Amino acid sequence: MYGGIPEDEYSAxxxxxxxxxxxxxxxxxxxxxxKVFVIDNExxxxxxxxxxxxxxEHDLGIDLVINNASIARVFAQVILSDYYNETVSQVGYPGIVVxxxxxAKYLGALLNQPGTLYVAFEELYPSSGFYGLIQQHSERVVLVGEHSENDYAVGKLGAVMIPGLTAKAIVVGNYVYVGSINLDYTSLHQNRELGIIIxxxxxxxxxxxxxxxWYHEYSSTQKGQIGGITQSLVxxxxxxxxxxxxxxIVRSTIRPRRRRR
Incomplete structure (x- = not known):
């Protein structure tokens, strides 16, 4: 196990x-x-x-359980290298995203695939450089977390903000990405993040x-809220x-009449 935790949780x-x-x-x-667990290298x-x-219990996230020893060993190697603070320069198994x-290369290629696009990301910021690839899909469903930085995605991509969304997932055709990587510069280029495309x-x-x-549940809620606000304004x-x-009417009634001269 490795990672970082707040100082007040060192007891854990x-x-x-x-x-x-x-x-x-x-x-x-x-x-x-x-967020990866490797169990018995299988x-x-x-x-x-x-x-x-x-x-x-509360967040809206997505995980995959994969029973594949070859994939398990690749993730185990990355984890062990990070455990010993050793540099990993390449990953030799196709589809494993690190x-x-x-x-950036793998997710960019996936977003460039033709077909209806389904996207759910806690963070989908312009710094990712992927807005253009998402916009080229005329048919798309885009969900983002409830963060002010995602206002750009709402305005530019037609994204729907979902409370409690922590998922990081893409679906195009039969291709699926699931992992910890958000679509922002820090997550793509500076963090240690792990995911997979299958x-x-x-x-x-x-x-x-x-x-x-999630889209239907929360878009209908938002429309209901907007409808309620509109009705209240009317x-x-x-x-x-x-x-x-x-x-x-009252002023017209009580206004004194002018005398004739």
Whole structure:
């Protein structure tokens, strides 16, 4: 295990060490942001879900469970290199996405694939350099987290803000990306991030349906809120007009008549 935690949670490290875990802190990147478990060098669990109460019970995240020893060993090698603060310059397995090594290249190529695009990212900022690739998909569903920096994505890409969204996922056709990498410069080029791109129609359908479910739930909520606000404004305007009309009538009634000369 390796990574970074707030100082007030160092007691958790002591508990892990007491339980037999080997803990190391990596100082080579701005953030160690990957979320990957390798089990018995045969199974990989990876994605955006943090192993915390909020990560499991409240956040909207996506993880994949992959039973593939070859993939498991590649992720284990990256984790061990980071554990010992050793530099990893390349990843030899196609589709395994690692920031800052190849994530910009892999995700850019995926976004350049033709077809309807489904995207869910906690952070989708202009600094990623990917807005143009997303805009070339005339048919797209784009979800972003509830952060002010995502206002650009709402305005430029038609994104819908989703409270509690932590997912990082792309679906185009039968291609799927799931991981920890956000679409911003820091995540692509300065953090240690881990993800994977696979071609699998079943997984693509599952992730696509999840994104669409969130989209329909929260877009309808937002429309309902906007409709409610609009109705309230109309009611307020009618009241103001009515009051002004009543004032006019009252003033006209009590105004003294001019004498004839």
């Amino acid at each position: 490290v002591s508990e892990l060490v007491s339980a037999g875990a080997h803990v190391s802190f990596n100082y080579m990147y701005d953030f160690v942001h990957g 199974t990989v669990i990876l994605g955006s879900i943090n192993p915390t109460y909020y990560g499991f 920031s800052p090594i190849n994530s 071609q699998n129609p079943v997984v693509a359908d599952e992730v696509r349906n999840t994104i669409l479910q 009611t307020m305007l009618l009241l103001i007009v009515t009051l002004l009309l009543l004032l006019y």
